[in-house]
Amino acid sequence: MSANTANPPVKRANPISKVPFWAQIVAGLVLGVLLGWLARSQDVSWLKTTLETIGNTFVQLLKLAVAPLVFFAILVSITNLRKVNNAARLAAQTLIWFMITSLIAVAIGITIGLLTNPGAGTGLTPADGSKPEHAGSWIDFLTGIVPTDVITPFQNLEVLQIVFMAAVAGIALLKLGEKAKPILEISESILALLQKALWWVILLAPIGTIGLIGKAISTYGWDLLGKYATFTADIYIGCALVLFGVYPTLLALVAKVNPIQFFKGAWPAIQLAFVSRSSVGTMPVTQKVTERLGVPKEYTSFAVPFGATTKMDGCAAIYPALAAIFIAQIFDIQLGIKEYLLIAFVSVVGSAATAGLTGATVMLTLTLSTLGLPLEGVGLLMAIDPILDMMRTATNVAGQALVPVVVAAREKILDREAYATASSSPLDREDAEEIQDSREAVPAAA
Secondary structure: OOOOOOOOOOOOOOHHHHOOHHHHHHHHHHHHHHHHHHHHHOOOHHHHHHHHHHHHHHHHHHHHOHHHHHHHHHHHHHHHHHHOOOHHHHHHHHHHHHHHHHHHHHHHHHHHHHHHOOOOOOOOOHHHOOOOOOOOOHHHHHHOOOOOOOOHHHHHOOHHHHHHHHHHHHHHHHHHHHHHHHHHHHHHHHHHHHHHHHHHHHOOHHHHHHHHHHHHHHHHOOOHHHHOHHHHHHHHHHHHHHHHHHHHHHHHHHHOOOHHHHHHHHHHHHHHHHHHOOHHHHHHHHHHHHHHOOOOHHHHHHHHHHHHHHOOOHHHHHHHHHHHHHHHHHOOOOOOHHHHHHHHHHHHHOHHHHOOOOOOHHHHHHHHHHHOOOOOHHHHHOOOHHHHHHHHHHHHHHHHHHHHHHHHHHOOOOOHHHHHHOOOOHHHHHHHHHHHHHHHOOOOOO
16 A cells, blocks of 8 residues: 555544543542642641642743733734724723723622621631732832833733833834834744643643642631631622623623623633633633634734733722722721722722732732721731632633623624634634644654
8 A cells, every 4th residue: 555545543532632621620620629628637738738839830830921921912912903994993992891891890899898798797807917018009000000121020020011011012013014024923923832832731720720729728728718708708799790690781782692602602711710810821711712702813812912911800890899898897997988989990990900910919909008998908818819819810801701792792893603603612622733733744654
């Protein structure tokens, strides 16, 4: 038989690759809870250390790509606007809907806080709090946008400064026109390289889940939830109301699409956000699922990176609203209409302070300092923060996928057929494409 007709060797399928990615995540979640409980209940020090190392390593791998990923994603997204009709209108609509959904989210957070009084009956006192090492203020926020040099923001992971530099560079490239074409091609290649590398890290999410969840359970246990039961429930209920109430309503009434189909398409990004607690780390997945939901790639490549660094309904709206009420009650400080309006203002204008990174401490300190509340209150919430951050980040990422869908539908550029058929995980497809590529690369037998 000739070489041209010979069959290439068949690779044995990896059994793990046949398991849906969401099922791998759920399995990691369950195993992490069990191992964390075992490590804490039996005081198994080596298991605690192992879980902590696995979780920290996964987060560190995600963070490793954050600085260059944000820079090139924002830069390329701005330059991609040249390919979109009515680019200025789309950008303005995106920003407006970011603000609208943030206002709705913060209103829900304030309402839940007023109804439940999360700081009452906890047994916590001001003495239990402690000031954070770094606090956010409006002066720091405004002056911190512009970097003093181009190296430090990448070294210290100052995401807001990286966004500023990328925006300036992107606008400058647009103004240069054809002269900027070589730089644009290099930037797009670097971005593709970073996203490919990050895909490999994301495929480790089930293992990372074991470490992150296990570490949380082994470190804090279930006892800690007792003092924070109402506050924790408020955060999860508030995020759930936004995630499964506000977002579906906007999809049905404004975008006029099936909300259930949105969650089928966006679920891979939402579940990864829940585990990783990083909007930026989830960004490649968010962009993939948004494209699959029928949003044009040229617009998605602008809206999703922009949202990953500024759109934070969980971390920058619901959480600071409830946390401010919680801390005010612990310190026996009365909040009035003015303070609640300030909370709403900070949630809309200052949300970029969270910068898509794990945690929302900067946003909380910015809110507290604006309201004149004691920053020691931040220390009251640090222990419970990892548990809260999972739901907050999932809500953030869902909103980052939602707004492009809403805007695209309103501007009549949404591919409704693609939206109606979006369902499979982009991770599964990416993995399948790599397998297919590897098979095609195998030479025919001689």
